[in-house]
Amino acid sequence: MVSKNTYRILIWVIVILAATSLSMGISFWYHKQQDKKAAEKQKQQVEMPSEQRTRFFREQLNLRQDQMDIFRELNREYNRSARRISNQLEDLRIKMVEEMGQQSPGKEELDSISENIGNLHSDLKKLTIQYYLDMKEVCDEDQQQKLNEIFLTMSKSKEDVSLPRRGGRGKGRGPQ
Template sequence: MKKNLLLTLLLIFLMVMNGVLLYLTFKEPNKKPRPPRDFIFKELNFTEEQQMKFQEVNAEHHRKMRAIDERTQELKELLFSNLGSTDFSDQELDSITSTIGNLSQEREKEIFSFFNTLERMCDAEQKRKLKRIVRRALRPPGPGRGGPPPPHR
C-alpha cells in the first residue's frame, strides 16, 4: 500500500513537471533565437550588396567550419575507441591529439579570417559596430554578464 502511494505521488510529480516544461517551451513560440546572420544584418545595417557578399562569405565559412568539426569529431571517436586498449601506444595518442590541436588552430584561424573578411566589407561606422560586437562576444560569460560563474570557483 505504501509502495503504491509513493509511486502515485512520483507519477503526479513527474506529470506536473512535464506540464511545466511544456508550458515553458511553448509559451512564446515566436521567440526563437535569431541566426547570427540576421543579427549581423540588423546590427551593421548592411546594404543589399553587402548582404549578398556576406551570404557568399558566410556559406564558405560554414563549409570550412563543418569540415574541421567533422574531422575533429572523427579523431576524437578514434581516440576514445582505443580507451583501455593495450596495443594503443603513446606515440599514437600523441599523433591523434596533435592533429586535434592542429585542427583547433585551423578553426581559430578560419574564424579570424571570416571576421577579417567581414570587416573589409564594412564602412567606417559598421567597422566600429563590428569591433564592439566582437569584443562582447570574446568576453567569457560569468557573473553579471549573463552566464554562470566558471566551474572552478
C-alpha cells in the same frame, strides 16, 4: 492469520509508497522538461544557424545590399571550410574514444590524435579570425563596433568543454 490492524498498516504503507513513487516520477519528468527548455533556450541564444547568419548580420549591422552580397559569399566560404574541419574533428574524437576503449590503448597514438585535434582547433580559430577580419573590412566604423560586440558575445558563450567552477556553484568564491 493477519490481524485487521496489520492489514490496515500494510495498506497505508502501500499508499505511501505509491504516492512517493508517483511524486518522484512527476518530479523527474518536470525537471527533465525544465532542462530541455533551458538547453533549447541557451542553444537559441548561442547558436545561429549558418543559413540565417547572413540575415542575422544584415539585421544587426544594418547592411546595404552590396555588403550583403559580400557577406553571403564570405559566409558560404566560411561554412564550407568550417564544416570540413568540424567533420575532421568529429572523426578524430571518435578515433580517440575508440583507441581509449582498446584493451591496451596506445599512448603514442592518443598523443598523435590529440595533437591533430589541437592543430584542427587552431585551424578553425584562424579561419574564424579571417572570417571576422574579412567581414570587418566590408563594414563602416559603426558596423565594425557592432560586429565586434557580436563576436565578443558569441565567443563568451561558446565553450568546447564545460569546466566546473572553482569554489562551488557560482557562490562568488574565487575566480571562475
